[in-house]
Amino acid sequence: MAxxxxxxxxxxxxxxxxxxxxxxxxxxxxxxxxxxxxxxxxLGYRANSVAQGLKASKTNKIAIIITSVSRTFFTSxxxxxxxxxxxxxxxLLIAETHDKLDRxxxxxxxxxxxxxxxxxxxxxxxxxxxxxxxxIQRLESLEKKGRRIPxxxxxxxxxxxxIDAVVIDYEKAAYDATSYLLKLGRxxxxxxxxxxxxxxxxxxxxxxxxAHEEFGVPYDPSHIIAGxxxxxxxxxxxxxLIEEKHDIDAIFCANxxxxxxxxxxxxxxxxxxxxxxxxxxxxxxxxxxIVSPSLTSISVxxxxxxxxxxxxxxxxxxxxxxxHLRQIITLSTAFEERESTLKTAKHSLKxxxx
Amino acid sequence: MAxxxxxxxxxxxxxxxxxxxxxxxxxxxxxxxxxxxxxxxxLGYRANSVAQGLKASKTNKIAIIITSVSRTFFTSxxxxxxxxxxxxxxxLLIAETHDKLDRxxxxxxxxxxxxxxxxxxxxxxxxxxxxxxxxIQRLESLEKKGRRIPxxxxxxxxxxxxIDAVVIDYEKAAYDATSYLLKLGRxxxxxxxxxxxxxxxxxxxxxxxxAHEEFGVPYDPSHIIAGxxxxxxxxxxxxxLIEEKHDIDAIFCANxxxxxxxxxxxxxxxxxxxxxxxxxxxxxxxxxxIVSPSLTSISVxxxxxxxxxxxxxxxxxxxxxxxHLRQIITLSTAFEERESTLKTAKHSLKxxxx
DNA sequence: AAACGACTTGCAAACGTTTTCCTGTTGGCT
DNA sequence: AGCCAACAGGAAAACGTTTGCAAGTCGTTT
Numbered sequence: 001m002a003x004x005x006x007x008x009x010x011x012x013x014x015x016x017x018x019x020x021x022x023x024x025x026x027x028x029x030x031x032x033x034x035x036x037x038x039x040x041x042x043l044g045y046r047a048n049s050v051a052q053g054l055k056a057s058k059t060n061k062i063a064i065i066i067t068s069v070s071r072t073f074f075t076s077x078x079x080x081x082x083x084x085x086x087x088x089x090x091x092l093l094i095a096e097t098h099d100k101l102d103r104x105x106x107x108x109x110x111x112x113x114x115x116x117x118x119x120x121x122x123x124x125x126x127x128x129x130x131x132x133x134x135x136i137q138r139l140e141s142l143e144k145k146g147r148r149i150p151x152x153x154x155x156x157x158x159x160x161x162x163i164d165a166v167v168i169d170y171e172k173a174a175y176d177a178t179s180y181l182l183k184l185g186r187x188x189x190x191x192x193x194x195x196x197x198x199x200x201x202x203x204x205x206x207x208x209x210x211a212h213e214e215f216g217v218p219y220d221p222s223h224i225i226a227g228x229x230x231x232x233x234x235x236x237x238x239x240x241l242i243e244e245k246h247d248i249d250a251i252f253c254a255n256x257x258x259x260x261x262x263x264x265x266x267x268x269x270x271x272x273x274x275x276x277x278x279x280x281x282x283x284x285x286x287x288x289x290i291v292s293p294s295l296t297s298i299s300v301x302x303x304x305x306x307x308x309x310x311x312x313x314x315x316x317x318x319x320x321x322x323x324h325l326r327q328i329i330t331l332s333t334a335f336e337e338r339e340s341t342l343k344t345a346k347h348s349l350k351x352x353x354x
Numbered sequence: 355m356a357x358x359x360x361x362x363x364x365x366x367x368x369x370x371x372x373x374x375x376x377x378x379x380x381x382x383x384x385x386x387x388x389x390x391x392x393x394x395x396x397l398g399y400r401a402n403s404v405a406q407g408l409k410a411s412k413t414n415k416i417a418i419i420i421t422s423v424s425r426t427f428f429t430s431x432x433x434x435x436x437x438x439x440x441x442x443x444x445x446l447l448i449a450e451t452h453d454k455l456d457r458x459x460x461x462x463x464x465x466x467x468x469x470x471x472x473x474x475x476x477x478x479x480x481x482x483x484x485x486x487x488x489x490i491q492r493l494e495s496l497e498k499k500g501r502r503i504p505x506x507x508x509x510x511x512x513x514x515x516x517i518d519a520v521v522i523d524y525e526k527a528a529y530d531a532t533s534y535l536l537k538l539g540r541x542x543x544x545x546x547x548x549x550x551x552x553x554x555x556x557x558x559x560x561x562x563x564x565a566h567e568e569f570g571v572p573y574d575p576s577h578i579i580a581g582x583x584x585x586x587x588x589x590x591x592x593x594x595l596i597e598e599k600h601d602i603d604a605i606f607c608a609n610x611x612x613x614x615x616x617x618x619x620x621x622x623x624x625x626x627x628x629x630x631x632x633x634x635x636x637x638x639x640x641x642x643x644i645v646s647p648s649l650t651s652i653s654v655x656x657x658x659x660x661x662x663x664x665x666x667x668x669x670x671x672x673x674x675x676x677x678h679l680r681q682i683i684t685l686s687t688a689f690e691e692r693e694s695t696l697k698t699a700k701h702s703l704k705x706x707x708x
Numbered sequence: 709a710a711a712c713g714a715c716t717t718g719c720a721a722a723c724g725t726t727t728t729c730c731t732g733t734t735g736g737c738t
Numbered sequence: 739a740g741c742c743a744a745c746a747g748g749a750a751a752a753c754g755t756t757t758g759c760a761a762g763t764c765g766t767t768t
Contacts, residue, residue: 001466003723003724003725004724004725005724013747013748014747014748014749015724015725015726015748016726016727016747016748016749016750017746017747017748019725019726019727020726020727020746020747023726025726025727026727026745026746026747027745027746028746028747029745029746029747032746032747046463046466046467047467047724047725048408048467048469048723048724048725049467049468049469049725050404050407050408050413050468050469050723050724050725051408051723051724051725051726051753052724052725052726053404053725053753054402054404054405054408054723054724054725054752054753054754054755055724055725055726055727055752055753056725056726056753057753059404061447068433069423069429069432069433069436070429070430070433072426075423075424075429076424078423078448079422079423079424079450082423082448082449082450086449091447091449091464091468092447092448092449093415093445093446093447093448094432094436094446094447094448095436095440095445095446096433096436109400110445112355112400113400113401113402113403114403114404114445115402115403115404231644260644264644267646286641287640287641287644290585290614290618290641290644290645291644291645291646292621292645292646357753357754357755358754358755359754367717367718368717368718368719369718369754369755369756370717370718370719370720370756370757371716371717371718373755373756373757374717374756374757377756379756379757380716380717380757381715381716382716382717383715383716383717386716386717401754401755402753402754402755403755404753404754404755405723405753405754405755405756406754406755406756407723407755408722408723408724408725408753408754408755409722409723409754409755409756409757410723410755410756411723
């Protein structure tokens with residue numbers, strides 16, 4: 001692969017001149033400029049961005065840490081982030097933690113040593129352990145030689161004056177969904193929640209409870225049952241609820257996978273949905289549109305979250321490091337009403353995204 | 355962020371010694387080694403991999419080019435590739451073409467200038483244009499300074515003596531699926547194929563035809579109809595076939611999205627599946643398990659494709675560039691029988707992957 | 709006792725850029 | 739015609755590593 005010296009030799013100029021032509025950083029006479037440009041074309045030269053990175057202390061790479069690419073949530077986030085990244089001239093580095101906290105800090109360290117320009121941390125819905133937080137905060141204080149690696153978290157905001165975040169008001173979304181069921185006249189609503197301690201799970205429970213309180217409808221705390229994200233767990237919990245003759249007329253699920261499981265349980269036990277039990281999911285994954293009955297769900301602007309994080313990252317990188325002021329961007333959810341709560345709800349296959 | 359000079363100063367040694375301690379490349383006395391190690395810990399030093407990359411002409415980054423992360427096929431490929439990459443110490447760079455050939459060559463050029471160690475090209479199911487092929491072949495001839503960037507294509511093999519590939523025998527998979535339907539006694543099988551020219555689409559058609567020939571069953575060429583990947587197109591084609599009273603008893607679809615559309619069309623027109631029309635999809639995406647009736651589908655080892663490509667990439671990078679001998683790795687498909695062809699077929703929700 | 713080998717360490721070059729500093733040339737103004 | 743400013747272009751330093759080479763210190767062998 002040709003380097004800048006080859007180009008300089010071919011064009012009969014110094015490497016400084018070649019660099020200037022490429023970057024337009026200083027005037028070069030038309031004569032030389034032409035010679036350089038044709039040399040570049042002949043050799044198919046492109047500047048080595050590793051060397052550029054070393055010189056500029058800047059790699060134009062942004063890392064995004066997720067738990068797994070196979071979770072559709074992250075897939076959309078990545079898409080949003082990548083779309084914006086491409087437009088702004090960054091490359092995206094992706095890494096998965098598979099929910100291991102150790103792995104997370106390891107990845108962050110590795111990205112730091114790779115000199116990525118910034119890190120989008122979309123992985124930890126659980127609380128971080130102290131080490132991660134400490135490490136990340138250290139990143140913010142890297143003022144030496146003007147280097148610093150901004151971190152933006154997704155879905156939740158760290159307790160820090162420095163780390164930006166893009167979040168969703170999950171409490172409100174759960175509140176809205178619960179209110180919606182209450183307005184439909186449902187009075188015995190069960191909630192299949194996320195595993196204990198999951199902070200988003202807790203926000204959903206809070207919204208669920210607040211809606212009941214504000215509507216003056218009592219609820220049975222034993223009807224808030226933790227699932228483990230999976231379809232099968234939703235299936236099991238719902239099946240138990242029904243078989244043990246708990247008196248319920250709606251199930252609000254903390255994700256769509258579990259909601260699909262609940263639908264399957266009702267189907268097997270011949271409980272009509274939505275007539276006897278209405279079901280609401282969370283996340284509006286693709287499958288929500290194609291199960292039968294189709295699933296009413298809360299739609300999280302996943303793509304937009306990734307895009308917003310990347311836009312914000314760019315802003316931060318542009319501004320003076322010393323002036324950085326933390327910002328928390330809150331995005332809202334949408335509500336997709338489908339057949340699992342309203343028999344006549346219609347939706348079109350036409351615009352499905354896979 | 356501390357650099358190697360800081361460590362050297364702190365430990366009172368030269369930077370060469372620090373480097374040797376880090377890499378274990380040459381014996382260092384215990385005394386100095388200890389001093390260096392504690393300096394490293396105190397400063398939280400990690401070698402800058404940009405500088406290392408420049409020195410070694412090697413970045414330990416592998417790029418993977420796909421059409422879109424939102425397609426579950428690629429998601430699984432990425433997972434397989436990433437799993438192996440992590441184990442072998444590579445980072446993964448991801449880029450999307452969104453099916454634009456121009457974008458593809460642009461991305462390859464950009465990755466070359468970023469000095470990635472290798473490129474996995476999973477994007478182009480359509481034929482590449484001449485430019486891309488030409489460019490990629492140029493990559494293979496980069497012997498100067500021992501640099502060369504191996505390319506591995508996924509799903510199809512280029513007409514080149516140099517470019518490795520990981521492929522699927524789609525013709526055989528389609529043959530098997532069609533034979534299966536014929537053995538079930540179906541005699542009027544329609545095929546919703548991919549857009550013209552799509553090479554994988556053509557392989558599926560070939561398998562479809564070969565099965566008919568070998569079974570001595572004639573088929574109606576007008577029942578091979580191109581869809582455009584989408585659920586909606588599957589829906590439309592199936593709906594037309596039924597409404598126009600074409601005499602069919604099975605539909606073999608070139609992907610699951612279209613198969614789901616076909617199922618929805620049958621549902622709307624009250625054609626029982628599988629009693630009147632059996633439906634087989636391709637790819638075994640997640641949704642195949644949860645539609646009702648669940649969808650019989652050909653399962654492509656997506657994860658394994660990514661993993662195999664990455665393993666092969668590692669092999670190539672280890673071997674002597676001059677000795678490189680192209681290899682084409684062919685993986686086989688599995689067949690998932692479900693309710694859309696056999697009413698009593700059962701599958702469990704338990705092990706669903708999302 | 710002299711010489712040689714083994715081992716440890718440091719110096720400096722190199723990787724491919726960008727950019728500062730400097731020199732030489734041109735052109736405009738008086 | 740003489741000066742100065744403006745400009746074009748080259749040489750060289752710098753970014754953070756790794757590594758070949760030289761030099762120094764031992765210990766061992768003849």
